[in-house]
Amino acid sequence: MNIGHYAKSLLYIALAVVGILITALADEVVSIDELVNIAIVGVGAITVYLVPNLPSGVGAYAKVIVTFIVAGLVALQSFLTGGITTTEWLQVAVAAFAGIGVYVIPNEPKKNYDLAA
Structure with a gap:
């Protein structure tokens, strides 16, 4: 199994966990709006x-x-539910950084071919 094949997914999952931790720890209250995000x-x-x-x-x-659609949905949901809190801004930022990270990581790891062989 080549872990590089799953690099985009692993990065996004890691940042999703960061977003959940931000929500859980920022104000020690997880609102319905934050749960939706x-x-x-x-x-x-x-x-x-x-x-x-x-x-x-x-x-x-x-x-x-997909990641930028998700970031947009997180932002839209936050804006439409009575104002955006600091925690929701952090969620939006993490979702945006996840999209940027998925863009930066290449689709497949580069293969080194030994032409001398």
Whole structure:
């Protein structure tokens, strides 16, 4: 099993956990709005895992598209529920950084071919 194949998913899951910890520890109260954001990010993590790493075309950006849709949904949900709290801003920031991270990590690890062999 090549862990590099799952790098995007592992990064997103790690940042989803950070988002959950921020929610749980920021004010020691987890509101319904924050729980909805956690659910959105959780679905995003599952989706990033399920979307295949495609080498070219729009498929090469499918995981990134999913992560930015998730970040947008987290922000939208926060804005529509009576104002945005500091904790929700942190959730939005983590979701955005997850999207940036998924974009930065290449789809497949680079392979080294020994041409002399």
